[in-house]
Amino acid sequence: MKVLKAEGLKKVYGKKVKTVAVDGFSYEFMPGKSYAVVGPSGSGKTTLLYLLAGIEVPDVGRVIYGDIALFSMGDDGRARFRADHFAFVFQQFYLIPYLSALDNVSMGLYLKTGKTDPKRAREILKTLGITDPSKKPYEYSGGEQQRIAIARALITDPEVIFADEPTGNLDSKNSATIFKVLTGIAVEGRTVIVATHDLDLASTCDVVLHLKDGRLVNT
């Protein structure tokens, strides 16, 4: 069981006008738990997720997963590391429009292993309530599209799942379903970190982290 540790993360954007997105964030994310990162718009939730996933490079600080410091690796090294250990779910679903639901899910595994496993992809989709995976993303509802995106994340059997406002484009019923799925994933031993505005849904997670101006204000 690996711990995802952030140590004094700081990220500043802009050259002339500087905006501090994350300011001295330190925390340890434990496996088997779900975390909600909440805060108003511009509080640095998305930046924090990108830093923890190794997508963005911090100006100061480091991220350690197990005993590996993410930023000791190069860009492609971190990409491979992400494919092997992490997964991402986005607010806008970001499903590839010309691929079927099945192929979108398969893409997740292909990036990790260079192979696909349609049978396993179908099973995961079915578990998430998608029984006909042959359709293109636009043929599904918003809730279904987000469940396909979650299936794309799950097929790689990730240890940490990052979800950036996963319910931002969904109605309350679908939002509740998605949160139930995500918190359920954590029960299986994975670490789930969700950035959200919705305090009600955030409260269903094991831990709620409050960000303000890029700083962790309380848990």
Add this chain to the structure above:
Amino acid sequence: MFLLKVVFLSIKHHLLRFLLAIIGLAISITSLVYLMSFGEGARSLIQKNVRAFNLQILVLPPGQALSAQPILPRQLADSVRALGVGKVYAVLRLPYTGGFPPKAVGVVFGKDFSSSMHFLADYSIGKGRDLTDSTRREAVVGSVMARTAGWKIGDTVFIGTGKYVIVGIAKAGSPIVDNAIIVPLNLLMEDMGTERILAVAVAPPPERSEEVVKLLKKSFPNYSVQTSEDLMRLARSFVAIGDAIRFGLSSIALFVTAVFLFAIMAITVQERRWEFSVLRALGATRWFIFRLVVVQAVAVSLIGWAFGVLLGWGLVEVSGKVMVRVFGLDLLEMSAGILLLSLSVAIVVGFVGSVLPAVSAMRINVREGLGR
């Protein structure tokens, strides 16, 4: 395989845009295939023509590789024959254009009755009979000449100041025989008002070839002695120059297509920034993104290549048939070499047209690409 599936589904998704690139490539490849088939046809024709003659060695005027004007004395053939070098034939030919507007285009050959061989290798009589007497004004015509000019046995052919009665039609064989008119050599010289010939052809026994070449060069130092290999080499070098010029012309169209493909790929990459960013966030390496863009462009090129080759091939076949009908010559020919050349060119165009957009795609900042 999954990568290729993704690439082809993406092409299908942006079909209209890629269709323009495919059409551009197809046209460029068609022109490449068509123009290069001229060289291939010419090479093949030269080979067939050299094989169509019963010769291994030609004695020609000094300093000349291929003779155009009859300037050698007729007696040279007798002098060569006297060396005992094998079968010897005095060569005289002239171009023939019959009718107005011209209906039949071919070559008139003089038959050397003093030689024991026929100058044309595939020559045999299909209808009527062969020439039997060097003093009779008779002619044998090739099957294509007979068909295009509408000649039949008993008709009269006018060559220069002379007229000949057709006594035979040669059996269809090589393009040279099919487009030939054969008349007695001495009468042809008389009609042309010349005492001279173009060349002396020698067919030595195969085992004596090298020895005969040396003997001829020693015996006739003032003349040029060429073997059929020398002629082939020379002709091929002319064709190669033509190939280079034709390839240069095709390259202009291909360059424009590469620029066009570059523009399309650059727009596509710009539009798909979010898609590449998502893939990067999910764990795709920069190299994977580079490969995705380049493979897509090469796939578009290959589709264009396939259409271009089919179109070019069809054009070569149709034009070839028209050329045979009009000129009696098949100057166009497809070959595996042309297919491979055009395939390589298509791949290079795909790569060149996509490498910069691919580099730009692999450098996309994920956060910016996702608009966050």
